[in-house]
Amino acid sequence: MMNGYQHLGLDERRQIYQLAVTGRSVLQISAALQRCSAAALQRHRSTIYRDLKRNRHLDDEPMFRGYFPTAAQTMADRRRVRGGKIARKPELAAYIADRLSAASSPEQIAGYLRRHRGIREAVCHETIYLFVYGPDGRRQGLWRLPPVARRSRWRRYARKPRGLHIPLANTIGKRPSEIGNRRSFGHWEGA
Template structure:
């Protein structure tokens, strides 16, 4: 029987991707979708994504649908570049904002670049709405506010605390005792609790601490409790973005003697170590995680796993090994890295 041809829908492409990933034969896929097997074969062949990274290689129903649409009409940049679209959606799922995605592409020297506005337009396009991409945004708004309502937010930073004033030796990861900090947010309907992630730039040692809300004093108090067990030489400075949750940064100077520096507006890649770490943490703690209900042992396990994993950038030593080797044994302070774990006194 000859089947009349109409363009494959996104739902059909989703089924093709699911069944192909399950290694179901093409003729069976065609039979279940009531399509000719050559249609399925051509669909997979024409829309197969070729990439050096195995994670981004294969048949992806969203990328395939966009690629097919682009053949019929000239659409936006993400619709014409399926590999880039897959990357953007993957990073959104990992908790990155459009500004962070666009900034990371620029900072990494990627051949394809985007503005954060392009990503927002993609998220709020009819196709993005169909995919529910807005749910992966930090604010998770179904509809985007009018432009005049989108006012820049952030702290006023004194000139002495801008990243331009940060000593040059901090930037190349060769100087010990310099940290980066960020806040990891979760679904609003699950409550206000969040996590502070702290990363020492040279060792990549990670500390996670839970906060009851975004109150800046509380966030800073949590950091101080964790970092005070370190000797002064291991807590010299910290770099943040301009989120209002870091407004009480002078407390770090008062209590710990730490200098604070802040990235340029909309430039989170300037604290790339903690951004990278957040992506690693998101493998275990998605935005759907109820942080309030998360057992303390689960948080401990994540920290231990991150700090005990050999890293190529460390010559395949672990962050814990590098941290402990960098501490001067003659100085009072930390003797056991377990003192830095979540829940430790």
Template sequence: MGSRYDHITLQERHQIARWRDAKVSVRVISERLGRHPSTIHREIRRNWFDDGPWLRGYFAVAANERASTRRRRVGKLHRDPELARFVTERLQETWSPEQIAGHLKSTRQLQAYACHETIYRYVYGPDGRAAELYKLLPRMRRRRRARYARRPRGLHIPPHNTIAQRPAHIGERQSYGHWECDLIAFRKEYGRHNITTLVERRSRYLIMIKNPSRSSTGIMAGLAERLEPFPPPMRQSITFDRGTEFAFFATLKRSLEIDSYFCKPQAPWQKGTVENTNGRLRRFLPSDTDIALVPPEKLLELSTRLNRIPRKCLGYRTPEDVLAEQIAVTAGTRATNGLCAV
């Protein structure tokens, strides 16, 4: 018998509950109902009650009510074409679900509101899948899944340059001028060109630098060139991973008095700001891009676009506005929006 893909009914839930009480295995239950085993596993897991020792288990009526509630939430955008159109248009403009939800809440542009989870459920629901809306998300994943750590690369770091020695106020984003740095690589058949990404931790302001190779000398020279125009308080430290392309980090200290810190091996989440940014960039620069053919002007255009999108963590202000304001405060002048040319 083939597996079915319609919603589980209340009658089926009563059967699942009876068979569970009788210790029937999930595989046997799935065969009896003509369902895939993963469907039964998911049904039991999502609707399992655990309210102390007196009320634990799978209960058909309660499970049916939970499922109905979830379907009503998923259908919110389906029932409101104007809201669905607004969400889709913002996704097409590269906004994330969190940014869309925050904008709706803060501006009240529409009478209706959808939280970011509702938007994700719409994207991954029947309507969203039919329109392939997942391709408009920053990471373009068919399913939401956990991240996996990258393979470590072996750069020896002096003890005083490890992330454990980085002042706590940097990790807590209490001040500006502290950056995270990473490298975006592309397929080897296109050559050695790559991109350095640099993100200011508090404002989330992005800088992109195109490199002809992974030579640490060249990469550090590129970082110094792009950071030199900033006031010293705006370029105090950079957090790297242990890639060999960052081996000559000491040159930044000598030329610009920039401190360097390095994550632990296999711990990319310790520089999660730039990692998340790279995930967004992969949407525009997938690994099969021949980056050698992409002019620097296009990279500047892309970074400008991202720097002008409002962020939830910034109270729905843009990275460009936030950093420009802080530079103006530091310099004692009025804020301008010419940052993206830096």
């Protein structure tokens, strides 16, 4: 077995394709790849099954549907690109920067993109905030552009303060002594 996980390469995907075209099952493909001593491919059947499922090319034409090694390699490489959705699509980043400079909030931009999906890909306002306050947004100076400052948000599963919070200035020990005498109007409630 191999030490550590290695991504499937184009040569391995070509061998998987050649075995899959013959109509073999995933178990038979896995066994055939493990017997192949020339390439020393020892892959678990779940790796092969996952690759066949994730990298299947879907096309309107039935003749062009299926698992193709070069298309599978392209899809896998595209998934491994670092950065968020906005960083991977420069035209979307330029649109968001343009809208922010026109004094639109990230919530407004996300709502517009969601409503007009045909124009550009939709993103969540949190994704826009991550981009704006991330390294790419800071480099472009986008962090200054949102019309209101980003409110501080609790972590998703953080504990929230419970109970009644009384400031120290309003505790019984800090009250004036004239209240304890109950001589003036308004200090009789406790009697």
